[in-house]
Amino acid sequence: MTLADKTCIPCRGGVPPLTANEAAVFGREVPAWACTHGATLIERRFRFADFAAALAFVNEVGALAEEEGHHPDIAVGWGYANIAMQTHKIKGLHENDFIMAAKIDAIAAATG
């Protein structure tokens, strides 16, 4: 089963965040995402033709976030959207973040 086929499971905290090594294993399935901030966050920048295309993509990501109950931090403007994923309750990375990354990659591939 690929990450994109999985569903985020509610994370109420109380579990340790992924280690950098563990994150690197999940990261192999979403190589376009950078693991940053001491392996507490993954992010990817997407490029678009203009502002409207970037915002349309952000809305698709937003709909996914509502479905999965897991919400990214997004920077969006003319021609770009930067999506950052972290599991805030554990101040670090969880498999859920990589599941979201894989599903966001799928959105980008479908709309790109």
Next chain:
Amino acid sequence: MTLADKTCIPCRGGVPPLTANEAAVFGREVPAWACTHGATLIERRFRFADFAAALAFVNEVGALAEEEGHHPDIAVGWGYANIAMQTHKIKGLHENDFIMAAKIDAIAAATG
């Protein structure tokens, strides 16, 4: 005429950005906005109940940006949207940025 009643005029560059003092004068009409980065940018953070409310606001701001032909840089996530305005062509502030700020304040006031 208030800033909110004005319309952005196309800025193709070739004019100097506002000085810090000039920006401060326009800023009096939009006091919730912070003038940062050496008076080259204005920004305001808006709070919301959840992710969906923040994204709905961003879409209203996006529609305004398309109407005015002037596009902000936006950071959005659960319960917040940060809107930054700058006139990229002059790497600084123009009256247009304050017109947008006033119109965005009006959107926020209307949506509560």
